[in-house]
Amino acid sequence: MSLTTNTDYTLAIEDLTVSFDGFKAVDSLNFYLDKNELHVVIGPNGAGKTTVLDLICGKTKATSGSIKFLNKELTELNEHSIVRAGVGRKFQTPSIYENLTVLENLEVSYPVGRSVFGSLFFKRTETVLEKIHEIAKEIMLFDDLETEAGLLSHGQKQWLEIGMLLIQDPQLLMLDEPVAGMSVKEREQTAELLNKISQGRSVLVIEHDMEFVAQIAHKVTVLHQGKILATGDMDAVQHDPKVIEVYLGH
Amino acid sequence: MSFFYEKILGGKNGTAHLLILAAVILIIFPLFLDAFRLNLVGKYLTYAFAAVSLVLLWGYGGTLSLGQGIFFGLGGYGMAMFLKLEASSPENTTIQSTPGIPDFMDWNQLTELPWFWEPFTSFTFTIIAILTLPALFAYIIGAAMFKRRVGGVYFAIITQVIAVILTVLIVGQQGLTGGINGITDLRTLNGWDITSDSAKYIFYFINAGLLLGVIVVSRLILNSKFGHLLLAIRDKEDRVRFSGYDVGNFKIFIFCFAALISAIGGAMFTLQVGFMSPSFVGIVPSIEMVIFAAVGGRMSLIGAVYGTLLINFGKTTFSESFPELWLFLMGGLFIAVVMFFPNGLAGIWNDYSHHITNRLGFVKTGYNKIKQTLVPQKIQDSSH
Numbered sequence: 001m002s003l004t005t006n007t008d009y010t011l012a013i014e015d016l017t018v019s020f021d022g023f024k025a026v027d028s029l030n031f032y033l034d035k036n037e038l039h040v041v042i043g044p045n046g047a048g049k050t051t052v053l054d055l056i057c058g059k060t061k062a063t064s065g066s067i068k069f070l071n072k073e074l075t076e077l078n079e080h081s082i083v084r085a086g087v088g089r090k091f092q093t094p095s096i097y098e099n100l101t102v103l104e105n106l107e108v109s110y111p112v113g114r115s116v117f118g119s120l121f122f123k124r125t126e127t128v129l130e131k132i133h134e135i136a137k138e139i140m141l142f143d144d145l146e147t148e149a150g151l152l153s154h155g156q157k158q159w160l161e162i163g164m165l166l167i168q169d170p171q172l173l174m175l176d177e178p179v180a181g182m183s184v185k186e187r188e189q190t191a192e193l194l195n196k197i198s199q200g201r202s203v204l205v206i207e208h209d210m211e212f213v214a215q216i217a218h219k220v221t222v223l224h225q226g227k228i229l230a231t232g233d234m235d236a237v238q239h240d241p242k243v244i245e246v247y248l249g250h
Numbered sequence: 251m252s253f254f255y256e257k258i259l260g261g262k263n264g265t266a267h268l269l270i271l272a273a274v275i276l277i278i279f280p281l282f283l284d285a286f287r288l289n290l291v292g293k294y295l296t297y298a299f300a301a302v303s304l305v306l307l308w309g310y311g312g313t314l315s316l317g318q319g320i321f322f323g324l325g326g327y328g329m330a331m332f333l334k335l336e337a338s339s340p341e342n343t344t345i346q347s348t349p350g351i352p353d354f355m356d357w358n359q360l361t362e363l364p365w366f367w368e369p370f371t372s373f374t375f376t377i378i379a380i381l382t383l384p385a386l387f388a389y390i391i392g393a394a395m396f397k398r399r400v401g402g403v404y405f406a407i408i409t410q411v412i413a414v415i416l417t418v419l420i421v422g423q424q425g426l427t428g429g430i431n432g433i434t435d436l437r438t439l440n441g442w443d444i445t446s447d448s449a450k451y452i453f454y455f456i457n458a459g460l461l462l463g464v465i466v467v468s469r470l471i472l473n474s475k476f477g478h479l480l481l482a483i484r485d486k487e488d489r490v491r492f493s494g495y496d497v498g499n500f501k502i503f504i505f506c507f508a509a510l511i512s513a514i515g516g517a518m519f520t521l522q523v524g525f526m527s528p529s530f531v532g533i534v535p536s537i538e539m540v541i542f543a544a545v546g547g548r549m550s551l552i553g554a555v556y557g558t559l560l561i562n563f564g565k566t567t568f569s570e571s572f573p574e575l576w577l578f579l580m581g582g583l584f585i586a587v588v589m590f591f592p593n594g595l596a597g598i599w600n601d602y603s604h605h606i607t608n609r610l611g612f613v614k615t616g617y618n619k620i621k622q623t624l625v626p627q628k629i630q631d632s633s634h
Contacts, residue, residue, distance in 0.1 A: 057492055083494035095489040097482040108478050109493050116503045122475035161489075168494065 016065035043223035088170035094157035098150030139163035155186035299515025303508035309548035312484030317409030323531030325513025358425030388509030392502035432527025547596025
């Protein structure tokens, strides 16, 4: 049905709709994401932000519409194929493996040995260790490589999960509220990290903290009742009367 | 070498625990137990295969199977079919109306061997069947469940239901399976008397060796990336899925491997006990296997063996004097372990072993102090 054509965008969402028992959580959404773009989606509770991420990564199946990632249709793929195509997604609550060490968490996420037998015969080579060390430095957990992940602070867990995605070197990185529950200092460090990692890939972030959004966003989209209310840079969006009315004004 | 030491033996602690277990089952039991008791321990150790399989599947994989008896039973029946066919040679069964078929078939008016019994005349086929058919059956169940993302309590219930179905099938098809009595009166293996004491000793050691081998292979699996993924799937299945893994395949593999281990245990059971019956297939034995693993420690391959031995020694001791009370006692023990010692014997050992070592260390330093104070006195004494 959908008349989608190939584009230069990393991510092109067109006419995307999902309805749960008649309730349209996402309603004919059109959304484009450029290379090297860090795009933040904001919006009140129930606006459909997390649902959009669920749709992209295949957790929820779309009712209609198309999601093209590097011109590859994602709505027809299963979850692990979407990840292998280059889409990484961080969950809202930190999802890490508490019983494994930081090093093991990163190793398990390393994108080699993803089949049953591949993982049985996977070897921790120098290349693997180098990559793990590189990522660990980037997420500020190099000194905690041997720490059991369950013992990390909340903020460090969030970073670890970001690191687990980075090690897969995704072209599209989606982060659901990456600074929720972080201290001011941790927020600053996270902003720095996101600015760094958005080079060479596209990043889609859901966030509530407006100060943090202003720090990182190249572009902001306001979602309301499953539809886009406004898109643009932070300044333009903040002064958009519609946005002020439904969201910022409250 | 260090790979072998770290990954297979599990480092210093792992090696020590494995050596202690090997010493207990390979040296201490054979030295101190008579042939009858040793055969009994051998029987318990066949259950330990199933308990070890549950450590992998349930403890690490987070998937509780209440139907490991299915695979234990399939392995046991495979071996029993071969032994029964050998025991039913035409010379041995001349009094039957159809000589050359197992006695229970004759009683059920069967006049020829059913087709699926035919290949079990070959020992090679039997061994291959024991090593593949239960795993294949597990693959079919696993693919049907895990690909549809059926898990947790639903999976447990379904495996239990399959255990019941299999029992009902075996009991109902008396002419094909020996029914409720099972397959009995097994005497020889390729002409070798398996009821003799020497055969029992040999089977005991083969069984113990296989069990240790299974533990080593399981350790290798748990120490690989696969093993870490297993834990990861247990704790955060979605995170694994959204890291590019087809989670279902991993669960299917460990379920098949658990089935294979249990089947080896079943086959060794038949060899040592001399019969196989549906009472080792159904719900009760399957749940008992879960209790063995839970009591031993569901995160410990070696703990599972001790758990199995402990419960079975208890069963033999108590059920001789209080047969009605035993089930309640075992149920109570299970609840107590789950509530107070969720990591079982292995957990208790891990929590308290360093206290014990410290205590021993205290004794040692105390001994040294006493020695120091005593020895100079002696020197003084002798100088007089």
